[in-house]
Structure formats: C-alpha cells, structure tokens
Amino acid sequence: MEKLFAPKSVAVIGASEQRGSVGRALLENFINSDFRNRVFAVNPFHESILGLKAFKSVKDIPQEVELAVIAVPAKFVPQALKECAEKNVANAIIISAGFSEIGEKALTAKLEKIIADNPETRVLGPNCFGVFDGKSRLNTTFSETKRTRLPQPGNVSFISQSGALGVAILDWMSTQNFGISKFVSYGNAMGIDESDLLEYLDYDKGTKVIAMYIEGAKHGRKFFEIAKTVCRKTPIVALKGGVSEQTHKATASHTGSLAGSAEVYRALFRQTGIIQANDMLELFSFAKILAGEPLPNGSRTLIITNGGGYGIISADSVIGNGLQLAKLGPESVERLRKAFPDRVTIANPLDLVGDAGRERYAVAIETALKDKNVDIVMVLVLFNTPAIDESIVEELVGWKKKAKKPLTVVSVGSEFTEEMMKRLEQGGIVTFRYPNVAARALKALADFAEFRRENNGKSSAKAGQN
Amino acid sequence: MEKLFAPKSVAVIGASEQRGSVGRALLENFINSDFRNRVFAVNPFHESILGLKAFKSVKDIPQEVELAVIAVPAKFVPQALKECAEKNVANAIIISAGFSEIGEKALTAKLEKIIADNPETRVLGPNCFGVFDGKSRLNTTFSETKRTRLPQPGNVSFISQSGALGVAILDWMSTQNFGISKFVSYGNAMGIDESDLLEYLDYDKGTKVIAMYIEGAKHGRKFFEIAKTVCRKTPIVALKGGVSEQTHKATASHTGSLAGSAEVYRALFRQTGIIQANDMLELFSFAKILAGEPLPNGSRTLIITNGGGYGIISADSVIGNGLQLAKLGPESVERLRKAFPDRVTIANPLDLVGDAGRERYAVAIETALKDKNVDIVMVLVLFNTPAIDESIVEELVGWKKKAKKPLTVVSVGSEFTEEMMKRLEQGGIVTFRYPNVAARALKALADFAEFRRENNGKSSAKAGQN
Numbered sequence: 001m002e003k004l005f006a007p008k009s010v011a012v013i014g015a016s017e018q019r020g021s022v023g024r025a026l027l028e029n030f031i032n033s034d035f036r037n038r039v040f041a042v043n044p045f046h047e048s049i050l051g052l053k054a055f056k057s058v059k060d061i062p063q064e065v066e067l068a069v070i071a072v073p074a075k076f077v078p079q080a081l082k083e084c085a086e087k088n089v090a091n092a093i094i095i096s097a098g099f100s101e102i103g104e105k106a107l108t109a110k111l112e113k114i115i116a117d118n119p120e121t122r123v124l125g126p127n128c129f130g131v132f133d134g135k136s137r138l139n140t141t142f143s144e145t146k147r148t149r150l151p152q153p154g155n156v157s158f159i160s161q162s163g164a165l166g167v168a169i170l171d172w173m174s175t176q177n178f179g180i181s182k183f184v185s186y187g188n189a190m191g192i193d194e195s196d197l198l199e200y201l202d203y204d205k206g207t208k209v210i211a212m213y214i215e216g217a218k219h220g221r222k223f224f225e226i227a228k229t230v231c232r233k234t235p236i237v238a239l240k241g242g243v244s245e246q247t248h249k250a251t252a253s254h255t256g257s258l259a260g261s262a263e264v265y266r267a268l269f270r271q272t273g274i275i276q277a278n279d280m281l282e283l284f285s286f287a288k289i290l291a292g293e294p295l296p297n298g299s300r301t302l303i304i305t306n307g308g309g310y311g312i313i314s315a316d317s318v319i320g321n322g323l324q325l326a327k328l329g330p331e332s333v334e335r336l337r338k339a340f341p342d343r344v345t346i347a348n349p350l351d352l353v354g355d356a357g358r359e360r361y362a363v364a365i366e367t368a369l370k371d372k373n374v375d376i377v378m379v380l381v382l383f384n385t386p387a388i389d390e391s392i393v394e395e396l397v398g399w400k401k402k403a404k405k406p407l408t409v410v411s412v413g414s415e416f417t418e419e420m421m422k423r424l425e426q427g428g429i430v431t432f433r434y435p436n437v438a439a440r441a442l443k444a445l446a447d448f449a450e451f452r453r454e455n456n457g458k459s460s461a462k463a464g465q466n
Numbered sequence: 467m468e469k470l471f472a473p474k475s476v477a478v479i480g481a482s483e484q485r486g487s488v489g490r491a492l493l494e495n496f497i498n499s500d501f502r503n504r505v506f507a508v509n510p511f512h513e514s515i516l517g518l519k520a521f522k523s524v525k526d527i528p529q530e531v532e533l534a535v536i537a538v539p540a541k542f543v544p545q546a547l548k549e550c551a552e553k554n555v556a557n558a559i560i561i562s563a564g565f566s567e568i569g570e571k572a573l574t575a576k577l578e579k580i581i582a583d584n585p586e587t588r589v590l591g592p593n594c595f596g597v598f599d600g601k602s603r604l605n606t607t608f609s610e611t612k613r614t615r616l617p618q619p620g621n622v623s624f625i626s627q628s629g630a631l632g633v634a635i636l637d638w639m640s641t642q643n644f645g646i647s648k649f650v651s652y653g654n655a656m657g658i659d660e661s662d663l664l665e666y667l668d669y670d671k672g673t674k675v676i677a678m679y680i681e682g683a684k685h686g687r688k689f690f691e692i693a694k695t696v697c698r699k700t701p702i703v704a705l706k707g708g709v710s711e712q713t714h715k716a717t718a719s720h721t722g723s724l725a726g727s728a729e730v731y732r733a734l735f736r737q738t739g740i741i742q743a744n745d746m747l748e749l750f751s752f753a754k755i756l757a758g759e760p761l762p763n764g765s766r767t768l769i770i771t772n773g774g775g776y777g778i779i780s781a782d783s784v785i786g787n788g789l790q791l792a793k794l795g796p797e798s799v800e801r802l803r804k805a806f807p808d809r810v811t812i813a814n815p816l817d818l819v820g821d822a823g824r825e826r827y828a829v830a831i832e833t834a835l836k837d838k839n840v841d842i843v844m845v846l847v848l849f850n851t852p853a854i855d856e857s858i859v860e861e862l863v864g865w866k867k868k869a870k871k872p873l874t875v876v877s878v879g880s881e882f883t884e885e886m887m888k889r890l891e892q893g894g895i896v897t898f899r900y901p902n903v904a905a906r907a908l909k910a911l912a913d914f915a916e917f918r919r920e921n922n923g924k925s926s927a928k929a930g931q932n
Contacts, residue, residue: 144850147849147850147882148850148880148882162773162778164772164775164850165775165779168773168850168877168879168883169878171879171880172899175881241778242778244786246781247778247785279901280900280901307630308628309626309629309630309631309679309681309707310634312628312708312713313705313707315712315713316707319712320709325712343568349713384609384634384637385610386486386491412634412637412638412746413634413637414640415615416612416613416614434747
C-alpha cells in the first residue's frame with residue numbers, strides 16, 4: 001500500500017480546466033504542491049490541460065502508473081477503473097460520488113464487480129477525499145489551496161470516514177504545531193476499508209499513533225480483530241460520530257452504512273484498547289500526547305507553576321479528570337525547602353511564585369523527575385512575568401530530553417507566549433493552552449499505560465519509547 | 467467608582483527607572499499606552515523618572531489626583547496611602563504585596579486602620595494587579611507590554627482574585643475576538659471587595675456580562691445578597707478555583723482567605739443565579755454568548771451544515787450537553803423540500819451538502835428563524851469548499867441582525883477560515899471553533915434563560931435584548 005502514499009507516478013483521470021470542477025482543483029493542487037513525482041493528466045476531450053499534455057486514457061500513458069486518481073462523473077467510473085486494472089495501476093482513488101450513498105444500486109454493483117475481478121488494483125473510495133501524505137506531500141483532497149493549509153510532517157496518522165470534516169481538521173491542524181504522517185478519507189470503503197488502513201498504519205514506521213473519525217465500521221468483526229492487534233503496538237484514538245440514538249440515525253443518510261449504537265462501540269473500544277475521544281479537541285490532544293510522551297507508571301501528577309491561581313485551576317482539572325495529585329517524597333520536600341525562599345510553599349501545586357526564573361524551574365523539575373512518588377510532571381509557565389526570559393525554553397527542552405516520565409507544558413497568551421510554545425514544541429515538548437484539555441489528555445495517556453500493563457509486555461509497543 | 471477606571475489624572479507612587487522593577491513597568495506602560503489623561507511620577511529620591519518630573523510626595527502634585535497607583539515596598543505603603551488621603555485622592559490601587567497573604571499581621575492591621583479612617587479614599591488591593599479599562603485604556607497591571615497584548619473594548623467585564631492568571635487570560639483574550647469593558651484584579655480585597663465590584667459593574671452601562679475568577683468571597687453573606695440582586699439584571703459567570711478538598715487547601719496559601727468548599731459554592735451559585743464555569747474555556751465562551759446573543763425560549767437547537775460529519779459530531783455535542791435537537795415544523799419541512807435538491811435530506815442536522823452556497827444557507831436560516839419549533843440556530847460552515855465564497859459573511863451577518871433567537875456560527879480551519887470568522891464577529895455574530903464548546907455555551911445560555919423566566923420579568927435585564 002506504500003504506493004498509495006508515495007507513488008512514483010500519478011494519473012489524474014478527469015483532469016479538467018473548468019473552473020470550480022474537482023478535476024481542475026485536483027490538478028492545480030498537484031501543480032502547486034511540493035509533491036515531486038511525475039503527474040499525468042487524463043481527459044479524452046482535450047490535447048492539454050493547464051499546460052500538461054492530456055492522454056485519452058490511462059492506458060495511453062507510456063510509463064508505469066502507480067496511482068490513479070479518478071474524478072470523472074459516477075457513470076464513467078467503472079470504465080475508468082477497468083482501464084486502470086488493464087494498465088496494472090497499483091492503486092486507484094475514486095473521488096467521484098454518486099454510488100451507494102445516494103442509493104445507486106446498479107452502478108454500485110457494477111463497480112463492485114470490477115473491484116472484485118481486479119484485486120491487483122486496490123481501490124480507495126468512492127465518495128472520498130483521498131490521501132494526504134506529510135512526507136511525500138501527495139495531496140488528492142481537491143481542497144482549495146488558497147484556503148486550506150496542510151500540516152507539517154509528523155508521526156500521527158489520521159483516517160476519517162468523513163472527507164469534508166477530515167480536510168477541515170487537517171487545515172486546523174496546520175495551525176496547531178501538529179505533524180501528520182498520513183491522512184486518509186476512505187468514503188464508502190468499497191475496496192480498502194478502515195480495518196485495512198489500521199493494519200497498514202500499524203506496520204508503517206512513520207506512524208506512531210492513529211487518530212480516526214468513524215461513524216460505523218464496514219465489517220464489524222474484521223474491525224474488532226484488527227483493532228485488537230493494532231492497539232498492542234500502535235495506540236488508536238477514535239472519535240465516534242453518532243453516539244446518541246438520534247444522531248445514530250443521521251449517520252445513515254451521511255455515509256450510507258448504519259452506524260452501530262453508542263453502547264456497542266463503547267464496548268468495542270474498551271475491549272480492543274481503542275481510546276475514545278468525546279470531541280475534536282480530545283481526538284487531537286489525545287493523539288498528540290500519545291505521540292510525544294512516554295507512558296507513565298501511574299497518574300500521580302505534580303503541578304509546577306509561577307502563578308498561584310493558574311496552579312489551582314490546573315489542580316482542579318487534574319483531580320476533576322481522575323488523575324491524582326502527587327505527594328512529594330520527604331527527600332524532595334527537604335531539597336526544595338533548602339533551595340527555595342520561604343515564600344515558596346512546598347506543596348502540590350508547587351507554586352514557585354511570580355518572581356521565579358529558570359533556576360527555580362530547573363530545581364523543581366529535576367526533583368520531580370527523580371521522585372518516585374511523581375508519575376507525571378505538568379509545568380505551567382506564565383510567560384508575561386519579567387522574571388521569565390527566553391532561556392526558559394532551552395531549560396525545559398533540556399529536561400524533557402532526559403525525562404523518562406511525561407513532562408508537558410501548559411500556557412496561554414498571545415504572540416510572545418505562542419512563540420515560546422512553538423519553540424517548546426520544536427524541542428519535543430507537548431504543549432497545551434488549557435489546563436483542562438491537558439489534564440484530559442494526560443488521563444487518557446495514564447489509562448492507556450494501564451491498558452498496556454494489563455494486556456501485554458512493552459516489547460512491541462510503539463508508544464512509550466521516547 | 468467611575469474614577470477608578472477612567473481617572474482624569476493618575477499618580478504612580480514608587481515610579482522607578484530600575485530595570486525589572488514594578489515601578490518602572492507601571493510607568494512605562496502608561497507612557498506607551500493609549501491612555502490619554504495626565505500621569506504623574508512620585509519618587510522622593512529622584513528629580514525625574516523616564517523623562518517625567520518626579521514629585522517627592524503625592525501631596526506635592528499641584529493638581530487634583532483622581533487615582534493613585536502605589537508600588538512602594540510594603541512597609542512604606544501605610545504612609546503613602548495616608549498622604550493620598552490627605553491629598554483627597556478618590557481611589558488608590560495598592561499593587562505592593564507583603565501583607566496578610568504572607569502572615570504580616572502588624573503591617574496589615576496598620577494599613578487596615580488607615581483604610582477605615584479614610585473612607586473617602588477607596589482602596590483596591592493590596593497584592594493585586596489593579597485595573598485595565600477597555601475604553602479609557604487605563605492599565606495598571608505592570609505586565610510587560612512587549613509580551614502582553616490587551617483586548618479590544620467590549621461589553622464583558624472580568625474580575626479576578628488571581629492577578630497573574632487574570633493578566634494571562636487578558637493576553638489570551640486579545641487573540642480571541644473578545645472585547646473587554648473592565649478588568650479588575652482585586653488581590654487581598656482589604657478595601658473594595660468582589661461584592662463591591664459586582665454592584666458597580668451591575669450599574670455600569672458598559673458591562674453587559676460579568677466574568678469572574680474567585681477562590682473565596684471576602685464576606686460570604688454580602689456576596690450572596692449582592693450576587694442575587696445583580697444576576698437579575700447582569701449575568702455573572704464564575705470560575706471557582708479550589709473545587710476539590712485538596713485544591714481547596716491550596717487556596718489558603720495563595721490568597722490567604724480559606725475558600726469555601728465546592729458544595730457550598732455550588733449551592734451559592736445556584737441560589738443566586740451565578741452561572742458556574744468548569745474551566746477557563748467555559749468561563750469565556752459562556753461570557754461571550756451571554757454578551758452577544760438574546761436569551762432563547764427553550765433549548766431546541768437546529769444544526770445547519772455543509773459537512774455531514776461535522777453536523778453529526780455537533781449533534782452529538784448538542785445532545786451530550788443537554789440541549790435538544792429541534793424537530794422542524796411541517797411547513798418548514800415542506801418549504802425546504804421544495805427549495806432544495808433531492809440529495810439534501812430535510813432533517814436535523816440539516817446537511818445542505820458540500821455544494822451548498824450562500825443561497826441554500828439563506829433559505830435554511832430564514833426557515834429556522836421563522837419556525838416556532840426552533841429555539842436556537844447553530845450554523846456550521848466549512849469554508850474550504852469551493853461553493854462557499856466570501857459573500858456568505860454578509861449573508862450570515864444580515865440574518866443575525868434580524869434574528870430574535872440565538873444564531874451562532876461554528877467553524878474550524880487556518881488563515882482563511884479565521885479571517886472569515888473574524889469578519890463574522892465584527893458583524894456581531896458569536897463564533898466558536900469547536901462544536902462541543904459551542905454546545906456547552908448554548909446550554910449555559912438556555913439554562914440562564916430558564917432561570918430568568920423563573921425569577922423575574924425581563925424588564926430590567928441587560929442580557930436578552932439584542
């Protein structure tokens with residue numbers, strides 16, 4: 001399936017110059033993108049499209065084609081796919097809609113037969129946005145590049161049953177210091193389904209964590225078995241659409257396949273080890289922390305802060321989300337008491353007070369990392385105070401490199417704070433803006449660590465190895 | 467108290483040139499700010515400070531002084547305040563720390579006596595960050611202006627028991643299309659306390675909604691009585707710090723006064739009508755929606771979307787947060803069926819599908835606003851689709867102006883989407899990035915509307931009058 005994400009050559013079937021058409025958006029995205037491999041345009045009615053020679057059929061292309069992206073009207077799709085199979089194209093992404101999701105049974109059956117008869121040409125779609133690859137920069141999502149940014153390369157892969165939502169989230173992720181390995185919108189899943197994708201991403205070295213938006217699995221049993229195996233190696237975070245009886249019905253008219261009930265999926269997620277997110281923000285904060293932090297031995301969290309109130313609301317979030325507040329060991333208490341002025345109360349939250357600079361942070365973090373009573377270190381920094389200078393970034397990044405426990409930074413502010421947070425992220429630290437979001441993510445991390453301890457050794461696990 | 471927020475003249479007592487000092491930061495902020503009234507520097511050891519003539523005492527200033535900002539070491543504060551009283555200064559903000567919060571009983575008692583003996587000089591603080599006024603641009607918060615942005619003028623006032631947290635939040639708010647009327651960090655509340663501030667802000671025409679961060683009220687009974695009265699006119703949203711037994715203890719060493727238990731405050735909030743926020747994000751999304759939207763007649767919400775999956779996760783959030791999904795009346799269903807192509811299923815979420823432009827949105831919104839079965843309209847727009855052009859902003863703003871129901875927009879993305887959202891905000895629409903955050907805010911709005919219906923007529927209410 002490698003060739004689906006980094007093909008040496010791509011044919012755009014249905015490439016077009018017509019403004020507003022998918023065929024044009026697709027080809028323009030290729031022309032304007034950082035994808036560096038060969039792209040061919042296929043259109044039987046034109047000699048050339050947007051400056052590229054146009055071939056009448058994919059079969060006329062005088063070279064091997066590893067990926068075909070099909071964006072012709074639904075009724076022409078079977079023929080186009082057939083030609084791909086004859087050309088021995090490895091993968092075909094069918095962007096076109098107009099099949100089972102609108103009740104087109106005959107056309108759907110016709111397409112299904114071609115897919116079944118030609119197993120050597122694997123099909124993604126139809127009715128999907130296709131693929132974006134962080135590394136090769138392949139992008140078949142036909143989103144307007146003027147309006148849509150794509151995230152940087154990273155180690156989280158994201159598969160989405162909903163294409164439009166998926167692309168909107170990709171666009172948003174580009175603003176969140178968030179890196180993507182592979183994105184796949186798989187639509188009606190007539191060929192490759194979510195289970196195949198999980199299996200492939202588990203094997204993929206570039207993917208450390210899988211995030212997914214799912215309304216209903218194509219093949220329930222297959223999904224269960226594969227997810228169970230994958231979770232032992234690669235953590236999966238899933239946002240399930242349609243969790244109430246009412247929304248459950250709505251998914252029927254959206255993706256065509258009736259989604260399973262909320263309870264069925266909750267049980268399935270629990271049994272397989274899939275981490276369920278309750279909203280978009282959780283989906284990505286969970287994926288982010290699983291990709292960036294080692295698994296903790298427990299949930300005892302130490303909060304280090306330079307703002308009293310910020311420490312208190314963070315502690316409320318830690319407790320409110322089911323983590324524990326760590327109690328420092330006697331040696332740590334002794335050490336901190338000696339190192340800090342009297343106005344610093346040795347407690348949790350550990351309030352270093354407003355005039356704390358990088359030195360006090362260094363002592364506190366070193367102590368927390370050594371103390372066996374602390375499983376997780378949550379560092380709050382208000383960057384507006386004069387005692388904090390930019391060198392705090394270097395200090396925190398240094399400790400993060402040595403840390404064998406989760407060490408995450410939480411801060412909120414405008415440009416200056418955002419710039420510091422970006423540098424922390426570049427240094428390998430997972431950052432959050434809101435204490436409650438951070439606490440929920442840390443809880444998911446601690447729960448997953450517990451699941452792992454109960455279910456298998458750590459030998460084959462991708463997470464927990466920072 | 468007007469003079470606390472827009473004084474004609476200010477004296478900075480303890481103005482200094484020393485780098486890193488509060489006295490310097492304060493004066494620099496005045497010099498660099500948009501605050502246009504007279505500022506005097508007071509320092510007995512210098513002739514001039516940062517180019518301003520320095521007076522030995524506030525009493526030497528040859529003009530009336532409406533506000534004194536005191537930033538001298540704690541032990542000199544009583545004398546400085548005494549001189550302010552002799553000069554008949556209307557308000558004094560004591561920034562300096564070092565009183566009851568670190569157990570300095572004698573000094574605290576001394577200061578208390580001067581405050582009691584001179585009621586005509588009202589005192590804010592000590593141990594506080596003071597005041598920021600969105601309109602006059604008065605800013606006594608001594609935050610580094612290079613690092614801290616201040617929000618635009620608006621109709622939400624924010625009072626915070628924690629100064630550092632308050633300033634960090636102000637800084638963050640500047641990035642959130644969020645407008646502030648008045649911000650007050652009141653610290654130890656030795657003179658003006660949170661109840662006095664609520665009473666004043668209730669009377670203040672610029673304040674439509676009050677947001678507050680509170681660990682514990684200075685005078686419980688007074689707070690209860692005043693909050694009860696204020697909530698009948700001005701909605702109050704409160705984030706309570708220290709809601710668990712453990713964090714409750716931590717507040718003692720932070721603000722000195724032991725905070726009431728979570729249960730006591732939950733009951734107090736319920737009885738007075740204060741809307742409790744569970745985290746920072748709720749505090750501001752609740753304040754934002756109360757300031758920008760009319761009160762709904764119920765919680766029946768219609769979701770309009772151009773992305774199926776986005777509609778479904780939003781419906782999950784609506785139901786999950788205790789709102790109801792509206793059921794369109796038969797006339798509405800009939801109307802929409804005629805107006806839309808077959809591929810648009812008339813349901814809730816109302817998925818206008820990917821090729822929907824402003825026209826389809828217009829028909830859907832008009833129908834929703836007319837339909838008595840709909841109390842709240844939640845409009846989702848994925849701006850990445852080619853069918854949406856910038857004119858959608860004008861369309862939505864036009865409907866918002868006519869709407870007598872809450873009409874809010876939810877969208878997520880990068881630059882282009884953010885630009886569209888900003889324009890919507892400028893047009894008076896409350897926008898959200900995450901469906902779950904929007905749904906929680908709408909639920910708070912619906913609950914507050916119910917509280918109002920049960921507790922008083924609408925005649926005197928500030929909210930609900932857009």
